[in-house]
Structures are given as structure tokens and as C-alpha cells.
Amino acid sequence: MNVLPSSSDRKVPPHLIYLAIGFPPAAKSCAYRMRETANQFRQLGWDVTVVTIAAESWERDSGLDVTLLEQVDPGIKVVELPLAREDLETDIRKFSEERALRPVKWLSNLRKRETKIFPEPVFGGWRSTLEQAVLDIHEQHPADLLLASCVPYVNLAAAWKLYETHRVPYAVDFRDGWSIDVVNGGEAFAEDSEAGVWERRILDNCLSLWVVNDPIADHYRHRYPHVADRVHVVRNGYDKDSVPSIKPRQPDPEAGLTFGYLGTVNYSTRQLQVVLDAWREAREREPLLRNAKFDIRGHIGAGANREANGLTELIRAAEADGVSFGGPVRKAEVPKVYAGWDALVLILIGGRYVTSGKVYEYMATGLPIVSVHEVDHDASRVLTGHPLWTGACGLDELQLVDSFRRAARMVLEATEAERSGVRAHADPFTRESLMRTGVRQLAERALAARHDLPGDGVPLDEIKSDHGGGVLA
Structure with a gap:
């Protein structure tokens, strides 16, 4: 295994690879959380490389809001991958014969191909591009931490690839969670399903798992009791x-x-x-x-x-x-x-x-x-x-x-x-305050992990909200 020296060993700022598909200027609600997360790492003196998809891809999806870029720290490097949702293409000149003549069958076959690559419809086909991207970035600028924000959950495959290849520590921001049906309640998939195997593998080895509220945190602590102390509530907040x-x-x-x-x-x-x-x-x-x-x-x-x-x-x-x-x-x-x-x-x-x-x-x-x-x-x-x-x-x-x-x-x-x-x-509930605490403690864990040092900082669970008992981190 080729393990590169950490940036701390080279006396340069630590480096974060942030898988944040939905980063500004994407007109997505997650863009605010992603922007503040990246900014807070920069405030701590980290180099930050954001991995997202091209602006043109968001134009065919949810649209763009260029004003979101105004508060992105200028030191953040953004890598835009040539990925886009094929099913949102509206130029019929680019349609295959099957899509033009049998659109329902075409979409069904597309979903099957996507989930065969990774157990997530719509985005599963992005796996290889994401994996190669993080490997290339790490080769050019060795990372001390990878943070994967989901959705899409295929980001987890890239996090695992970098960990498996170079043992770069990673953390996961599930926000709403994967194995839980947050809209209807209950379990989204079984533990022995392909998605369940992926989720357990990822959580077994992650530094930290972020979710946005206590009920989701309770779900993961119950489902995976051996990682309960790594599950933390990092609320969204407001700007x-x-x-x-x-x-x-x-x-x-x-x-x-x-x-x-x-x-x-x-x-x-x-x-x-x-x-x-x-x-x-x-x-x-x-x-x-x-x-x-x-x-x-x-x-x-x-x-x-x-x-x-x-x-x-x-x-x-x-x-x-x-x-x-x-x-x-x-x-x-x-x-x-x-x-x-x-x-x-x-x-x-x-x-x-x-x-x-x-x-x-x-x-x-x-x-x-x-x-x-x-x-x-x-x-x-x-x-x-x-x-x-x-x-x-x-x-x-x-x-x-x-x-x-x-x-x-x-x-x-x-x-x-x-x-x-x-x-x-x-x-x-200001976003700046909530994310500052969460990022600071994740950064401490990451640097300790890279140096095999004991200590995990102050547990996020000790910082309680005065409104509803949630963790304000």
C-alpha cells in the first residue's frame, strides 16, 4: 500500500478533500451547509479542496444562484467533475433511439445500470469518476481528511477508495441518513442488503458521522451500537x-x-x-x-x-x-x-x-x-x-x-x-456557530488519527441546546 506522508509531517497546512455535490453556485438547500463547513475549515487554517459537479449540470437540475458564491472563502479550491444526470437531459437530439421510442423502458434500464455499479439509483454510475478524482487530488496534494456529504451516497465509495488505498481518515455527513426513510419513517433497507453492507463498512471505519437531528442520531446509535460514540448531531441552523x-x-x-x-x-x-x-x-x-x-x-x-x-x-x-x-x-x-x-x-x-x-x-x-x-x-x-x-x-x-x-x-x-x-x-441556531463547533472537533479528531495520538477533544454530546436538547455542534 502506498501511504503518503500527511501534510502535517511536511510542515504545511492540513488538507481536506470535501465531497460536496451541491456546493455553490448550485441552487440547493444543502449549499448553505456545505459553504459554511468549507469556510470553517479554512478558518482553522486548512487547505480545502471541494469536489462537486459542473455548474452546467445544475442548470439542468435545480438551477444556479451565483450570489451563493459571494461568501465562499477565496482560498477554497473547487474541482468540478464532468458529471450530470442523464435523465434530466432535454435536448432530444442527444436521445438514444430507445429513449426516444420507449422512454419508460429506457429509464428503467438506466436505473438498473446505475444500481449495478453502486446501490443508489440516479447517481450510482458516478462511482468511478468520483473515485478517480479523489485519488488524483490526493496524489497532487496529500489529504489529511476526506469529508463526504450525502446525498449522493455514491460519495461513500470514493471515501472508501481513498481510505482503502492510502488510509486517509474520512468522516461522513449524512444529514438525513441513508438507512432511514426520513419522510415516511422506518427502515429504508435491511442491514444485509447491498446498501446495508456498504453503510456498515463505511460507519465501521469512519472518524465521525454527522446527522441533523436527535431522532436520526438515535436511529444510527441503535442500528450500530459499536459506533454510537462517533454519531454526532450537527444541526443546519440559519445564516x-x-x-x-x-x-x-x-x-x-x-x-x-x-x-x-x-x-x-x-x-x-x-x-x-x-x-x-x-x-x-x-x-x-x-x-x-x-x-x-x-x-x-x-x-x-x-x-x-x-x-x-x-x-x-x-x-x-x-x-x-x-x-x-x-x-x-x-x-x-x-x-x-x-x-x-x-x-x-x-x-x-x-x-x-x-x-x-x-x-x-x-x-x-x-x-x-x-x-x-x-x-x-x-x-x-x-x-x-x-x-x-x-x-x-x-x-x-x-x-x-x-x-x-x-x-x-x-x-x-x-x-x-x-x-x-x-x-x-x-x-x-446560527449556522456559523453550529458549524464552527462541529468542524473544530472533527479537525482535532482527524489530526489525532493521522498521528495516532490519543484524545478526541470535547465530545459533541456535551454541548447541549437549550431548545429541545439537541446538540448545538
Whole structure:
């Protein structure tokens, strides 16, 4: 085995290879977490090489937001691989005969080929390119640590390749987890399946496993008790510059209150229909909402289905009820959007295993929040104690009508003390603070591992949240 000397042995800064597919300028929610992670390693004096895919690939997927690049540390090196989702190609001149004539069969065969290479549909075929990329980067600039952010999970194959070949320590940021169905709950695959074998192999040898909330951490500690002390909760948090620095606008019911949703529109048409029906009923029953507007902003769909699907059709059909879709919002424009709203609508999929990064941002605005998600949802744990939150009621339309009405009254009746209390409730969840702690302790583990030194720093589990008992790392 060819084991190269660590960068610390060569008296140069330690080097991180960061597999971060979704790094800016990709218009993905994970981009914020990835950007802050890379920046924090740079703050510690590390060289950082980010591995992602080309900007053109994101143009055919979720789109681009070039303003995300403004806060990327200029010392970070970004390697863009020539990878793209073949199924999102819209140029029919590039279609094979099978795809043109039998698209369903073509897609089925594509998925089979992908999962044969690595047990992950859509991305499995990227394995060899990712593996070769990390080997090439390490040869040019020996790495002290590889951090793999998933999805895609095929990143794990590249982490394993570098570990197997050069014994470079690696850590995994699962965020939502692989073997757990975070949306529906329960197990995503069995331990003896091909994916299960891969997951166990990776976790057996990783330095650390990051996830975004306590229920997911509990899943992994129970499934793999021998690595329980390496499972850490590193919450998403919010960026301070994403919330308005000024006081909320003066509400004017006569002109019309404005409720807003900002985030990826990835929920079902049924969930959106319940929201729109409840909104219509609330406007009819609540005088304060008679002229109210509901503005939906964010990305809807990917590829050819972007803004051309059942969700956008429902929104257009509700225009008479003051509902509108304003499209995606660039990162730099987010504070201005919040500043133009009186209350927020938090629509989330899944249950107790799901934490949306937006919940922290919503909280930090100081605006009233209407929740449209399961009662047993991690967002409920985050929002517990929030004085301007109407509570979670699942998809109970009558309760949701009442939530909209109560939020309207909160807009007019909330005191500055209550709004300050809400913002204070969000203070511990700034992304910079959370990621700084997590990165610092991972960096310490990595350097100790490279030198076979004892000690693991302060356990992340000792740093507790004052809101819900989560780990603020």
C-alpha cells in the first residue's frame, strides 16, 4: 500500500478533500451547509479542496444562484467533475433511439445500470469518476481528511477508495441518513442488503458521522451500537444575513396582510391542496384576512418539470384567493423578501426524522409562523416555546383554518418584547456557530488519527441546546 506522508509531517497546512455535490453556485438547500463547513475549515487554517459537479449540470437540475458564491472563502479550491444526470437531459437530439421510442423502458434500464455499479439509483454510475478524482487530488496534494456529504451516497465509495488505498481518515455527513426513510419513517433497507453492507463498512471505519437531528442520531446509535460514540448531531441552523436587520413592516389589514412561504416546493399536491383550501376558508371567515395575500417563493421541480407540474397548476388555480408564485429567490435577496411579509407558512414533508433548515430561518425573522406538517415533527421540537407559533396540526383543514386566523391576530397584537423573544429563541441556531463547533472537533479528531495520538477533544454530546436538547455542534 502506498501511504503518503500527511501534510502535517511536511510542515504545511492540513488538507481536506470535501465531497460536496451541491456546493455553490448550485441552487440547493444543502449549499448553505456545505459553504459554511468549507469556510470553517479554512478558518482553522486548512487547505480545502471541494469536489462537486459542473455548474452546467445544475442548470439542468435545480438551477444556479451565483450570489451563493459571494461568501465562499477565496482560498477554497473547487474541482468540478464532468458529471450530470442523464435523465434530466432535454435536448432530444442527444436521445438514444430507445429513449426516444420507449422512454419508460429506457429509464428503467438506466436505473438498473446505475444500481449495478453502486446501490443508489440516479447517481450510482458516478462511482468511478468520483473515485478517480479523489485519488488524483490526493496524489497532487496529500489529504489529511476526506469529508463526504450525502446525498449522493455514491460519495461513500470514493471515501472508501481513498481510505482503502492510502488510509486517509474520512468522516461522513449524512444529514438525513441513508438507512432511514426520513419522510415516511422506518427502515429504508435491511442491514444485509447491498446498501446495508456498504453503510456498515463505511460507519465501521469512519472518524465521525454527522446527522441533523436527535431522532436520526438515535436511529444510527441503535442500528450500530459499536459506533454510537462517533454519531454526532450537527444541526443546519440559519445564516444571520438571511433575516431582515430592521423591524417588521407595519401591518395594514385594509391593504392586505401578506403571508409567505420560502423554500423548496417539494411537498405533495395533496398537502398543498389542503393548505390552499384552508387559506380560502380562512379568508372568508376572518375579517383580518379578507384582502390577504399568500406569496409562495422557491424552486418547484427539476429539469423539464421545473415550474411545470401539478403544484404550479394548483397555485395558478388559487390566484383568485390571493395566492401567487414568485419563483426562486437569490440568497442575497432573501432578507428583502422576508421584510415584505407579515407572517410565514412553514410547509414541510415527513415527520419526526425531518428537520428543515428553513425552520431556524423562519424563527429568526420574528414573524408569526403557521405550521403545516406532522405534529410529531422535528420542526415542532425546534419551535416549542416560540410565542408566535400557532402549533402543528398535521393536515387537519379545520385546525389549519384556525391557525391562519390566529396568525393574522398575532401579526397585529405581537409586542416588540415577544418578537425579540422569538429572535432570541433562534440565536443558538446560527449556522456559523453550529458549524464552527462541529468542524473544530472533527479537525482535532482527524489530526489525532493521522498521528495516532490519543484524545478526541470535547465530545459533541456535551454541548447541549437549550431548545429541545439537541446538540448545538
